Amino acid sequence: MLIAEIMIVSDRSEVLVRKIYRDEAKAYNAKHIFSSRVGDINKGLVPPYFAEDGVHLYFIQRGRLYFVASSTSKASQIAATEFLSRLYYMAKDLCGTVTEESVRANQVPLFEMLHEAMDGGHVQIVSTEKLRPFIQSTPVAVQRTPSTxxxxxxxxxxxxxxxxxxxxxxxxxxxxxxxxxxxxxxxxxxxxxxxxxxxxxxxxxxxxxxxxxxxxxxxxxxxxxxxxxxxxxxxxxxxxxxxxxxxxxxxxxxxxxxxxxxxxxxxxxxxxxxxxxxxxxxxxxxxSLPVRVLVSFAEIENTRDVSVKLRVSLNVPWSSKLVKLHIVLPLPASVSSVSQRVKGLSESLDFNKQTQRVEWIIRNMSNAEESIAQLRLISHSSQRISRQDIGPATAEFEVSNxxxxxxxxxxxxxxxxxxxxxxxxxxxxxxxxxxxxxxxx
Amino acid sequence: MAVHRLDREKTVLAKQLQDPLIMGDDYQRRFLLAKVLSYTNEGEDMYMLLPSMVKLLAHPDLCVKKLAGEVLIQHRKDTTEMVLLAINTLVQDAEESNPMIRGLALRTLSSLHHEAVTEHLERILVKTLSDRSAQVRRVAVLACAKLYRKSPSSVREAGIIDILYGMIRDPDPTVVINCLSALEEILKEEGGVVINKAIAYHLVKKLQSFPTWSQVQVLVFLKKYSLADEEEAFDVMNATDFCLEQNSATVVVTCLELFLHLLRDLPHLHAEVFKRSQASLTGHLSSGNVELIYFIINVILGAPKEAQANFSQNFHSFFCHNKDPLYLKLKKIEILPRLITEENGISVLEELSLYCVSGSTDVSLHAIRALGLIQQEKLFLSEACCKKFQALIQSSSPSIVSNLLQVLQDLEIAETTFWENLLSPKCQSFNTITDDNGRAAFLYLLGEHLCDCEDAFRVVEQCVDEFDDLKDRHVKVHLLDAATKMFLVHPFELQGLLGSLLEMAAADSDLEVKTRACFLYRLLESGADTAKAVLLNIPT
Missing domain, CATH: 2.60.40.1170 (Mu homology domain, subdomain B)
Structure with a gap:
C-alpha cells in the first residue's frame, strides 16, 4: 500500500491538516478532486473509494470530518479504510474529541501524528501507544462547559x-x-x-x-x-x-x-x-424493547382525510431515563396539511412540508409514561390519501443507564x-x- | 488585492519568525510554523521565509525541526542554495546521541531528494543501517528507497541491496517490513523483492509475534513466494491460518486473498476458505464502521456462490440501518437476494419490501429490482413477489410506481392474469404516472401484455392526442410499438388511431422515432401475418 497523501477535510471541503508522503501527490490535486464531489459525498452517494484520472481516493467520514487518502497506485480498499479508521482513533486519543474546532486547534500535534504514521507512503505507526513518544507538541482540549x-x-x-x-x-x-x-x-x-x-x-x-x-x-x-x-x-x-x-x-x-x-x-x-x-x-x-411506538389508522367519514394515532410508551427500569426521542413518519404527497392533538409529554410535533414528514420530539420521559399524538391528515387535492403510503415510521432515541x-x-x-x-x-x-x-x- | 494581502501576510510571518517573544514561547512558535506549513501546502510560494526555516532546523525543539524540515522539503525544487545550507545542520543532527533527532534528520535529509544530498546520504546510510536504535534503522531503510529514486547507481554501488536483504532478519518487525517495502520499490523493474524459501519460512515463523499491521504486510509479501509443490502450500496455510480469525478486517481479508492465491489451481477449496473467515467477517458487519462494512460486503459479493451460502445464517447482519449512507444501503440490497434460503426467504422479502417504499428513490428502485431478481430466480418466492408488486402498483407515490414499471419491463412472467390485474386498474389513473421513464415502461408493458383491454386503448388514444407534447424518445417509440401491437389484435378499433400516429411520428424531428415509424409502416405493409410473427411472436 503506497499512500501519497493524507488530508483531514471538513464537509465544506476545507483542508484542515495535510501531509504529503510522496512526490506523486504534487502531480495531481486531491483536494480539487474531493471538493468537486463533496456535495454528493455529503449526501452519501459516493462510495468510500473512487478513482478519477488515475488518482485513487479513499475516505472515511467521522462526524462532519473526512479523513482522505490518495495515491496513484491502487491499494487494498480494506487496508486503506482500516488505516484511516486507526488514524481517526489516534486523533481522538490525541485531541479528546475530533471536530472541526478541535482539529483546527490541534493542527500541530495532528501534523506530527500524520508525519509519524507513515514514511515515504509506508505505514509505520497505527497505535496511540507507539505514537506517544513522537508527539512533541501539546494537544489542546477544546473547552466545553462541564458536562452532566x-x-x-x-x-x-x-x-x-x-x-x-x-x-x-x-x-x-x-x-x-x-x-x-x-x-x-x-x-x-x-x-x-x-x-x-x-x-x-x-x-x-x-x-x-x-x-x-x-x-x-x-x-x-x-x-x-x-x-x-x-x-x-x-x-x-x-x-x-x-x-x-x-x-x-x-x-x-x-x-x-x-x-x-x-x-x-x-x-x-x-x-x-x-x-x-x-x-x-x-x-x-x-x-425487550425500551420504547414502543404504535401506529393506528382510521378513515374519517365523509372526507378524504385519514386519522393517525401515534402512541409512544417507555418500558424501562425506574433508574433509567429517556434522554431524547425523535419519531419520524413520512407521509404521501397527497397530504397537504396536518392537524394535531397531543396528550402527555411532548416537546414539539411538526409537519415538515418540504420533506413531507411528521417529526415528533419528546424529551425526559420516565418509565411507564405514555404520549399520544392524534393526527388528522388533510388532503386538499382530489387524490385520496392511501394508507399504505404512510410510513414506515422510524424512531431515534437514547436511554441512559x-x-x-x-x-x-x-x-x-x-x-x-x-x-x-x-x-x-x-x-x-x-x-x-x-x-x-x-x-x- | 488578494495577492497584496498575501504578501503582507508573508512579511508579517517573516517578522514574527524573528520576534524573540513569539519564538521564545513553545506554543506560539509551533503555531506560527504550522501556519507557514499550511500556506506551503496550499501551494503558496514561501521562498522569502526559507532562510528562517533553514535556521530553525538547528532549533532544539524537535517539533520545530519537523515543521521547518517539511516546509523546506516542499520548496526544495526552487532552491539549491537553501538545501545546501540545510545539509550541514542535518548531517550534524544525524550524528546526535538522541535517536529521535538522528531519525528525524535522516528522514528530512532523504526526503530532500536533491543531488547535493546524495553523497552525504550514501555515507550516512551505510552507517545508520546498523544503528543501535530501531527507530533510526526504520527511517534509514526507507531512506534507501528514496535515495534510489534520485540516484540508482549509488544505491547499487554501495551494496545497499544486499544489506537490506540481510536486514530482513532484524529483530524489529517494522524494520523487517520496511526492508521488504524498500526492496520492492528499488527492484521494481526486476519484479520487486524476491522471496526465497529461507525468507518465506523466516517470515512465517515470525508472523505470530508481529503486530497487526506488520502481519498484513507479511501476508501480502508471501504472495510473491513461488511454491515448490502443493504440499508446501498447505504448510504455509497451516502456519498462517490463525490470521483468518483475527480482529482486524485487513488481516482477515489479506489472509483470505493469500489463501485464494495459493489455492488458485484448486477452486473447489475456495468456499472452505471463506467459511473459515466467515465468523470474523460477519463480526465486522456490526462494528458500525460503515466504510469498512461496505468493503467487506464487496469481498463477500466476490466470493463463489456456494461460499456466499455460508453467510445466509447471518442474513440479519446485512439489513439496512436507517442511518446507513446511501452507498451502503444499495450494497446491502445488492447482496440480500443472494443470501436467500428456504428458511429465511420470507424474512428477507419482508425487509426488502420495507425498502421499496423508502423515501429515497434510489433505495426504492434497487429494492424493487432485488424483488424482480428474486421473482425470477427463486421459484418458491415468485408468487410472494408478485403479490408485493400488486401492492406496490397501488402506491400513490409516482416515483415508486415508475420504478416498479421499469423493473417489470425486464421480467418474464407467463401468467396473463397477473398482468391484467396489475396493469388494467392503472390504465384509469395513467395520469398519475408523471415521469417519462415510467410512462415509457408502462406503454411497453401494455403492448406486451394488455392488447385486449379497452382501458389500454384509452391510454394509447390519450397519448396520441398529446403526441405533440411528448418530449421523450422512449415514450414515443414504446407508444408506436404498443399501438401497432394492439392494432394487430384489434384492427377495427385502432386503425384510425394508428394511422394518425404513424403520420405524426414519421414527421417527427427525432430520427429514431422517425425510423421506428417507417419500420412499423413497412412491416404492416408486408402483411398482417408477418407483422404478427415479428411483433407478437406468433408463428406464421
Whole structure:
C-alpha cells in the first residue's frame, strides 16, 4: 500500500491538516478532486473509494470530518479504510474529541501524528501507544462547559456512530500530569423492526464495553460482569430466564480471558486512550424493547382525510431515563396539511412540508409514561390519501443507564503491583437506537 | 488585492519568525510554523521565509525541526542554495546521541531528494543501517528507497541491496517490513523483492509475534513466494491460518486473498476458505464502521456462490440501518437476494419490501429490482413477489410506481392474469404516472401484455392526442410499438388511431422515432401475418 497523501477535510471541503508522503501527490490535486464531489459525498452517494484520472481516493467520514487518502497506485480498499479508521482513533486519543474546532486547534500535534504514521507512503505507526513518544507538541482540549451525564448523552445523539461515548473531551496523551481516571462505558445499539401493533419482527442488540484509560503506568484492570452471563454457541438452544445471553462475543487483544469462563472476569492490560474491550451481540426474543411506538389508522367519514394515532410508551427500569426521542413518519404527497392533538409529554410535533414528514420530539420521559399524538391528515387535492403510503415510521432515541442485553458491570478493580489503586473510575450505561423501524402496513 | 494581502501576510510571518517573544514561547512558535506549513501546502510560494526555516532546523525543539524540515522539503525544487545550507545542520543532527533527532534528520535529509544530498546520504546510510536504535534503522531503510529514486547507481554501488536483504532478519518487525517495502520499490523493474524459501519460512515463523499491521504486510509479501509443490502450500496455510480469525478486517481479508492465491489451481477449496473467515467477517458487519462494512460486503459479493451460502445464517447482519449512507444501503440490497434460503426467504422479502417504499428513490428502485431478481430466480418466492408488486402498483407515490414499471419491463412472467390485474386498474389513473421513464415502461408493458383491454386503448388514444407534447424518445417509440401491437389484435378499433400516429411520428424531428415509424409502416405493409410473427411472436 503506497499512500501519497493524507488530508483531514471538513464537509465544506476545507483542508484542515495535510501531509504529503510522496512526490506523486504534487502531480495531481486531491483536494480539487474531493471538493468537486463533496456535495454528493455529503449526501452519501459516493462510495468510500473512487478513482478519477488515475488518482485513487479513499475516505472515511467521522462526524462532519473526512479523513482522505490518495495515491496513484491502487491499494487494498480494506487496508486503506482500516488505516484511516486507526488514524481517526489516534486523533481522538490525541485531541479528546475530533471536530472541526478541535482539529483546527490541534493542527500541530495532528501534523506530527500524520508525519509519524507513515514514511515515504509506508505505514509505520497505527497505535496511540507507539505514537506517544513522537508527539512533541501539546494537544489542546477544546473547552466545553462541564458536562452532566445528560449532556454527555445528548452530545452523543446522532453525532458519532462508531463510538458514541465521548467519555470526556480529554486527550489521552496529554493526561500524563493530569488527574488519573478510568471510564468504562457500556454502549448498546438497538436495531429493530416492529409492526404497527408493537409486535417484534426482528430485533438485534450490538454492544461494546468501551474503556477510556487515563491512568498512568500500565496498571492491570479487572472488570467483573454479571456471573449469570451466558454465551450461546451457534445452534445451542437458549435457556429461559433473566440472565444475560450473548450470541457472539469478541475481545480486544489486550484482554486476558483466562478467568472469564469461570468467574466472568476480564483481566486487561489496557493500552492508552480509548479501546473497546469487548463487543457482543444479542438477537431475538430475549430483548425487550425500551420504547414502543404504535401506529393506528382510521378513515374519517365523509372526507378524504385519514386519522393517525401515534402512541409512544417507555418500558424501562425506574433508574433509567429517556434522554431524547425523535419519531419520524413520512407521509404521501397527497397530504397537504396536518392537524394535531397531543396528550402527555411532548416537546414539539411538526409537519415538515418540504420533506413531507411528521417529526415528533419528546424529551425526559420516565418509565411507564405514555404520549399520544392524534393526527388528522388533510388532503386538499382530489387524490385520496392511501394508507399504505404512510410510513414506515422510524424512531431515534437514547436511554441512559440501561442495557438491553442485561449486561451489568459488577466491579472495576485497578491493580498497581499487588495493591488496588484509588484512582477514580466511572461506569456508565447507554442504549441508542441504531435503526428502529415501525411498519405501518 | 488578494495577492497584496498575501504578501503582507508573508512579511508579517517573516517578522514574527524573528520576534524573540513569539519564538521564545513553545506554543506560539509551533503555531506560527504550522501556519507557514499550511500556506506551503496550499501551494503558496514561501521562498522569502526559507532562510528562517533553514535556521530553525538547528532549533532544539524537535517539533520545530519537523515543521521547518517539511516546509523546506516542499520548496526544495526552487532552491539549491537553501538545501545546501540545510545539509550541514542535518548531517550534524544525524550524528546526535538522541535517536529521535538522528531519525528525524535522516528522514528530512532523504526526503530532500536533491543531488547535493546524495553523497552525504550514501555515507550516512551505510552507517545508520546498523544503528543501535530501531527507530533510526526504520527511517534509514526507507531512506534507501528514496535515495534510489534520485540516484540508482549509488544505491547499487554501495551494496545497499544486499544489506537490506540481510536486514530482513532484524529483530524489529517494522524494520523487517520496511526492508521488504524498500526492496520492492528499488527492484521494481526486476519484479520487486524476491522471496526465497529461507525468507518465506523466516517470515512465517515470525508472523505470530508481529503486530497487526506488520502481519498484513507479511501476508501480502508471501504472495510473491513461488511454491515448490502443493504440499508446501498447505504448510504455509497451516502456519498462517490463525490470521483468518483475527480482529482486524485487513488481516482477515489479506489472509483470505493469500489463501485464494495459493489455492488458485484448486477452486473447489475456495468456499472452505471463506467459511473459515466467515465468523470474523460477519463480526465486522456490526462494528458500525460503515466504510469498512461496505468493503467487506464487496469481498463477500466476490466470493463463489456456494461460499456466499455460508453467510445466509447471518442474513440479519446485512439489513439496512436507517442511518446507513446511501452507498451502503444499495450494497446491502445488492447482496440480500443472494443470501436467500428456504428458511429465511420470507424474512428477507419482508425487509426488502420495507425498502421499496423508502423515501429515497434510489433505495426504492434497487429494492424493487432485488424483488424482480428474486421473482425470477427463486421459484418458491415468485408468487410472494408478485403479490408485493400488486401492492406496490397501488402506491400513490409516482416515483415508486415508475420504478416498479421499469423493473417489470425486464421480467418474464407467463401468467396473463397477473398482468391484467396489475396493469388494467392503472390504465384509469395513467395520469398519475408523471415521469417519462415510467410512462415509457408502462406503454411497453401494455403492448406486451394488455392488447385486449379497452382501458389500454384509452391510454394509447390519450397519448396520441398529446403526441405533440411528448418530449421523450422512449415514450414515443414504446407508444408506436404498443399501438401497432394492439392494432394487430384489434384492427377495427385502432386503425384510425394508428394511422394518425404513424403520420405524426414519421414527421417527427427525432430520427429514431422517425425510423421506428417507417419500420412499423413497412412491416404492416408486408402483411398482417408477418407483422404478427415479428411483433407478437406468433408463428406464421
Amino acid at each position: 451525564p445528560e449532556e454527555v448523552a445528548s452530545r452523543m445523539f446522532g453525532i458519532e456512530r462508531t463510538s458514541p461515548v465521548a467519555a470526556s473531551g480529554r486527550s489521552a496523551i496529554r493526561s500524563a500530569g493530569d488527574q488519573k481516571a478510568l471510564y468504562v462505558d457500556v454502549v448498546e445499539n438497538l436495531t429493530a423492526v416492529t409492526d404497527s401493533e408493537g409486535g417484534v419482527v426482528h430485533v438485534k442488540v450490538e454492544g461494546t464495553v468501551n474503556v477510556n484509560n487515563f491512568l498512568q503506568g500500565h496498571p492491570t484492570l479487572k472488570i467483573a460482569v454479571n456471573e449469570d452471563l451466558q454465551i450461546c454457541r451457534p445452534g445451542e438452544v437458549r435457556a429461559f430466564g433473566r440472565s444475560a445471553q450473548f450470541d457472539r462475543c469478541t475481545f480486544h487483544q489486550s484482554v486476558d480471558t483466562g478467568e472469564f469462563d469461570q468467574n466472568r472476569i476480564l483481566k486487561i492490560v489496557p493500552p492508552d486512550g480509548q479501546f473497546s474491550a469487548m463487543a457482543y451481540s444479542v438477537e431475538g426474543s430475549s430483548v 440501561l442495557t438491553l442485553s442485561g449486561l451489568n458491570i459488577r466491579s472495576v478493580k485497578i491493580l498497581e503491583g499487588n495493591q488496588s489503586s484509588a484512582a477514580k473510575r466511572y461506569i456508565r450505561y447507554v442504549t441508542l437506537s441504531d435503526s428502529y423501524t415501525v411498519k405501518t402496513s
